[in-house]
Amino acid sequence: LLQPYAAEMLIPALKEVVDLPIHLHTHDTSSMQAATLLKAIEADVDIVDACLSSMSGLTSQPNLNSMIAIMQGQPREQKYNLASLNQYANYWEDAREIYYPFESGLKAGTAEVYEHEIPGGQYSNLRPQAIALGLEHKFEEVKKNYSVVNKMFGDIVKVTPSSKVVGDMAIFMTSNGLSEADVMEQGATLAFPDSVIDLFKGNLGQTNDGFPEALSKLILKGDKPFTDAPNAHLAPIDFDTEFAAFQQAFDDE
Structure with a gap:
């Protein structure tokens, strides 16, 4: 971009x-x-x-x-x-x-990237993802919804894995025929993708200003998000012990 x-x-x-x-x-x-x-x-x-x-x-x-x-x-x-x-x-x-x-399906460069902001590394994955879900004929709508979702999420930095979350939500909205207004009206009854819940829960970290409050409440459905670093909630790992177990499980013999 x-x-x-x-x-x-x-x-x-x-x-x-x-x-x-x-x-x-x-x-x-x-x-x-x-x-x-x-x-x-x-x-x-x-x-x-x-x-x-x-x-x-x-x-x-x-x-x-x-x-x-x-x-x-x-x-x-x-x-x-x-x-x-x-x-x-x-x-x-x-x-x-x-x-x-x-291949990604693109035949020529396009300034459309400045509208939808789909990272190049994701574009070549998003199209096959849409095809696998029977949405190949709606890929233009997926791209439009990607831009909509990005704004809904607060115009977040889109790199792996946050870009995938935006893509998952765009595909979710496209496959279910949902607009932004529909999501805000029906959100309490919608089963959002797991990756979207993870993002708003704080499992991928925090944005500077946090996530939009109204949408966050709909997605988390009463669950409280983390406000500190995601790894603060991970169990400690003894790498020496785990590596020894790995070697035993995957021995060359």
């Missing part, structure tokens, strides 16, 4: 308050993230992620081969053997055909 001119502002701002190296990782659903990486590089980012050309783009990372070509002659150029990388790319282009059934 990071756009080029936003990266140009963000990297220096982070550098002012963080001593650690800034490592920028992005997927390329919008097909413009090479520009974002370049602006970040010019703003002195320490590390950027890219992917071999034949495995890059769309819900993967930006094109490594192209980024290397872009950087030729730039003061921060890193020397790579581009001809060799192109040969590797040709090999993996053929290998990729074997895994065609697992």
Whole structure:
């Protein structure tokens, strides 16, 4: 979701308050993230992620081969053997055909990602999830509901596993024909997905301002959420004992 001119502002701002190296990782659903990486590089980012050309783009990372070509002659150029990388790319282009059934379904980049905000790493999983539930013909509605759910949840940071929770709720609403108003009106009688209950219970942590109170009451149905760290409620583990038990259970013999 990071756009080029936003990266140009963000990297220096982070550098002012963080001593650690800034490592920028992005997927390329919008097909413009090479520009974002370049602006970040010019703003002195320490590390950027890219992917071999034949495995890059769309819900993967930006094109490594192209980024290397872009950087030729730039003061921060890193020397790579581009001809060799192109040969590797040709090999993996053929290998990729074997895994065609697992592709995301996207044929071209789309700025729609700035509307629904589905992370690239999730998009390629969400579509098969919808297909498995018989919702392939309603995938556009799933994407719209993803955006609705994100706002309902308080515009949360969407990374694994929080992004999956938003997706689960979007699929739940789509499969049951529910709007946001329906959820707020009927929530007391709805059986929400377990992942959604876990999120609002606090098992994945807390947002800065907490979760929306009215929706939280409907989802938790009187159960009180945690307000501290999730691991505060986990039983202690003796790793030495557990590892010994693991070795015994999964011995090579």
